[in-house]
């Protein structure tokens with residue numbers, strides 16, 4: 228265990244932004260000009276080892292997340308990795324329940340994004356120190372140890388520690404076959420790259436043709452700004468992909484509840500599998516009403532990329548307010564809180580289809596969904612992980628997609644490490660890329 232006694236002696240955080248708004252990549256009904264960004268964290272140990280972590284943002288405001296990470300750093304620096312992982316639940320709570328900083332959360336908003344960045348770096352360090360990719364660290368971890376990483380406070384009315392343990396123990400059966408299957412075939416993915424809201428019809432057609440040629444069978448379209456445009460775009464893409472491929476639509480919180488129902492009903496003939504984020508991400512009862520109204524049309528509700536903690540997910544599940552759980556590796560409190568949500572989703576029999584894209588979200592969340600399949604759900608029914616083909620070239624271990632599947636990462640860690648040259652040129656506002664734009 229001597230390799231575990233590394234003490235964290237330093238934490239640095241940087242504001243790294245990509246000018247994606249220039250070409251409308253990532254544009255949707257509510258985020259019309261996103262500059263994909265991260266608060267990028269590096270922790271260093273006294274033995275010279277490093278852990279990398281990040282949280283995703285869309286431009287302005289990243290400096291506030293950076294500030295929150297700096298506020299949390301005093302709770303991390305000076306701790307040894309062994310100390311942290313021997314009581315990870317306690318350490319999670321130390322960060323999320325600090326007697327003073329708790330007031331600016333708790334467990335939501337900027338402070339939770341910062342918690343995710345810091346803890347993602349700690350998980351990266353842990354996986355590296357074990358010489359395993361994170362998914363493998365999780366899959367091979369003793370179920371009791373895994374459970375000890377989760378803070379069950381506020382969710383025991385939906386899932387107890389004993390129930391969670393029971394789920395993990397049951398899923399030990401057939402685990403090795405699923406590992407082998409994933410290594411061979413990968414985890415199914417869908418693409419959001421073809422139909423950002425700001426793209427022209429011609430670009431949409433071209434990207435869709437390319438994606439079909441590359442073997443993609445599941446496509447997501449941004450909707451919600453203008454009904455006539457949505458009808459035209461959905462009809463176009465349905466024609467392109469044919470009746471048997473899968474279509475999903477995403478409104479990014481644009482509508483009120485009644486409006487969501489009317490609007491999506493108008494798009495029902497294009498047979499979307501789900502409507503994503505139809506309304507405010509905090510409106511659990513609103514999502515329940517939309518779910519109920521759209522169920523006869525065979526359209527489910529998906530949400531989660533801005534669902535800020537396990538308590539919210541618990542209520543969405545209890546209220547039957549979603550039919551697809553979209554975890555996010557950087558919105559929830561890192562792996563710890565995502566484990567809680569994966570286990571709750573399994574208990575409520577709701578499939579998990581992670582949110583990804585942005586900067587690094589694909590790199591990170593693939594580890595979590597591999598763990599979900601191998602060690603929790605043991606099912607691929609109605610399950611797939613989002614993929615967006617942007618900015619992967621800035622990562623040391625970028626995602627590998629083969630035939631529209633995520634191939635399991637092999638390098639040790641949580642795939643968070645960015646190329647130092649990319650970080651420096653994109654650092655805001657002093658990096659070369661930004662200097663040129665000023």
Ligand SMILES: [Mg+2]
Pocket residue numbers: 477479503504532582
């Ligand atoms: Mg979305």
